[in-house]
Amino acid sequence: MDAALCLIRDAAGVTMWRRVRLDSSMSEPSFEGTCTCGEIRYRMTDAPLFVHCCHCTWCQRESGAAFALNAMIESARLELLQGEPVLVETPSNSGEGQLIVRCPRCHVALWSHYAGAGKAVAFVRVGTLREPYRLPPDIHIFTSTRQPWIVLSPDIPAVAEYYDRDAYWPATSLARREALLASTRQQG
Numbered sequence: 001m002d003a004a005l006c007l008i009r010d011a012a013g014v015t016m017w018r019r020v021r022l023d024s025s026m027s028e029p030s031f032e033g034t035c036t037c038g039e040i041r042y043r044m045t046d047a048p049l050f051v052h053c054c055h056c057t058w059c060q061r062e063s064g065a066a067f068a069l070n071a072m073i074e075s076a077r078l079e080l081l082q083g084e085p086v087l088v089e090t091p092s093n094s095g096e097g098q099l100i101v102r103c104p105r106c107h108v109a110l111w112s113h114y115a116g117a118g119k120a121v122a123f124v125r126v127g128t129l130r131e132p133y134r135l136p137p138d139i140h141i142f143t144s145t146r147q148p149w150i151v152l153s154p155d156i157p158a159v160a161e162y163y164d165r166d167a168y169w170p171a172t173s174l175a176r177r178e179a180l181l182a183s184t185r186q187q188g
């Protein structure tokens with residue numbers, strides 16, 4: 001695949017040149033995913049708002065691994081291509097619970113809706129994408145409980161617990177969030 005040098009503005013507002021992979025989806029990013037048995041197929045029709053690598057103990061337990069990698073996106077930009085997922089009510093760190101969207105057959109978790117934004121925003125499990133390498137984390141959160149053997153890259157912001165959205169999200173994502181909030185208000 002071709003690569004090109006692109007001017008990238010990172011979360012801290014620093015502009016720098018980075019080598020970026022070029023492919024057919026470059027102009028209109030789209031990301032397809034599936035469960036393990038193939039019954040559910042979905043597509044993110046746009047780049048995510050932000051990608052969390054969460055090291056909290058809840059994500060460790062739910063994933064059975066050391067962290068969860070979640071791409072946050074407006075549900076309106078998430079298309080179900082095939083299948084009827086089931087929604088499983090699951091406790092969450094906030095105490096307000098989450099809905100985990102799973103395949104009815106193999107039960108793999110595809111994305112979650114948390115209480116804060118509700119069903120308007122989905123937290124897509126990056127590991128269920130066909131090309132998960134395209135969505136590295138934008139931030140590491142809850143690093144206070146990360147497994148001691150995980151070495152964090154100095155290139156990616158890391159915070160002990162949660163973070164201030166305005167300080168880390170790119171302007172385009174903040175604008176998309178404003179638009180989402182406005183449309184939610186209109187719907188009453």
Ligand SMILES: [Zn+2]
Nearest residue numbers: 035037103106
């Ligand atoms: Zn499945």
Ligand SMILES: [Zn+2]
Nearest residue numbers: 054055056059
């Ligand atoms: Zn977590």
